[in-house]
Amino acid sequence: MREAQASAVGAGPTRARLAWRWLRELPLLPIAIILVVLVIPAIFAEYLAPHNPYSGSLRARLQPPAFLGGPSEFLLGTDHQGRDIFSRIIFGSRISIAVAGAGILIGGSIGTTLGLIAGYFRGVAETIVTRLVDLTLSIPAILVALVVAAAIGARFTTVVAIVALVLWAVYARQVRAEALKWAQSDFVARARVAGASHFRIIVRHILPNIANTLIVLSTLQLGFVIVFEGSLSFLGVGIPRPNPAWGLMVADGRIHVVSAWWIAFFPGLAIMLTVLSVNMLGDWLRDRLDPKLTQV
């Protein structure tokens, strides 16, 4: 009987083969775009950028891209201050990653913690958290950003704080629902019978089971945060000048859009490509990591 069981268990594909199958199905185009537009420039900005992103020569202002007859040294042309747009986009990827990374990390941690507490302990904690989530989601985030920027000024930290303020509620709502489901599962009951503490049950039993959700949610939020940061910068309440934030570049190019469209166009293209790819990757991850689908 033991042999029969051993062969039944051993019959499935090996872990290495499963990993290979998983790798083969990776969505290569979105990953390639994310790497080329976002990740590689952010890491190697100093080596990749041909010009200083912060200062330009006024003599070289409003030059069209090289492939449209402009000087060959400015691949994507220059802006109204003569700064190289290509270099600025490369350095701008750092800002996007930093804002999105810090915002998701802070907002996600707060939201996940509160969501776990609300979903596991229920009671008063749940009421308070869900009310706060409703409250947060009902406040227009851009308006808050405008008020904050007017009151204490636009800085990197205020942008991150605003992003985290919007995101925590999304995480808390999702995590609460999942924690609620797992808290009623038989394996949590078994763990309680075995004598596990609440902390152990949350950390060892519930959190690992919502890890997939967190990964998918974070990927999908990444696109949102990049657009959100762009919107804030566009409105002038995000990353302050002269930092090369993509949204800020679009805003600065707006007044020249008829005469020098490339100033606004290429940063906008970078935003669009990044967000589109990140969302495609997020959708793919959601399909692959959703436990209900992987069970089949």
Next chain:
Amino acid sequence: MASQPTLRVEGLKRHFPVTMWRRLKRVAAVVKAVDGVSFDVGEGETLALVGESGCGKTTTAKLILALDTPTSGTIRLGDTDVQNLHGEAYRHYREQVQAVFQDPWSSLNPRMRVKEIVSEPLVVNRRRSRRDIRARVAEVLEAVGLNPAHADRFPHEFSGGQRQRIALASALSSDPKLIILDEPVSSLDVSIRAQTMNLFRDLQGQFNVSYLLIVHDLAVARYMSDEVAVMYLGKIVEHARTEDLFSEPLHPYTKALFAAALPGHPDVEREEIVLEGEVPSPIDPPSGCPFHPRCPMKIGEICETTVPALRTHQGRHAVSCHLYDDEAAAATASAEA
């Protein structure tokens, strides 16, 4: 039965307060899920709690597992009262009482390895060396007929029957006195039920553990248990040694349950008792005997007005039915004659 029972439950009650709307008025009511249940589970013995869904058997199990607090009544494991356990006593209780749940697909954490699942009752209660834990995991896995080399695998790599063995191995790992088996085989394939039940029985002797078996399948109760208690609407209506109960069921409800179960052989002639109506709501249970509105053997007014006591009849066979109030006396008289 040995001198002191492993588990003694006395007058256990669990009432859930509910609010309902009746003619636009809010009324408070209580659901008497468990309403005055008493029983003992002897050392190394198995007591089966049988009854249809909603009769309170699972609530009883939850109370004993300290997942819920009783409204009143006592649960004693050996010398310890389960209520208000703290610190060392609480840890001890958690080691001594374990459970195997119905669905092996949801009772094992899919993100944990088998060794982590099996060793959980050990790890959370006492500091033990890693080597001790690994040895104990191998020992219990071997005992339930699984290869100890599979301890590093995840639950999804096992079949339903194997998963139930993993759950049992986990329950046995802390060397408990009592394991609550909540419908342990009803979600398994019929083909592996018998071998799983045999395994449960064999390991009971090997580990000297008592079982409280929560089950709706009478055949399982008969095969696994030493004693059977039949529950109806939160009360025990009949309680006897398994062989006595199956050879001569006394309570009309038990008789009806037996009549509803499939016989072992299709040619077996059996009495047909078809109960009328539904199980009454536990929010508004019938007066008198809770079974009287559906009882085919109702004697009369006494059934509607007086709650029958659980009386011992012919030695060790306890039944709560007015039919036997007089008959019990008559039977003793005729036996003497």
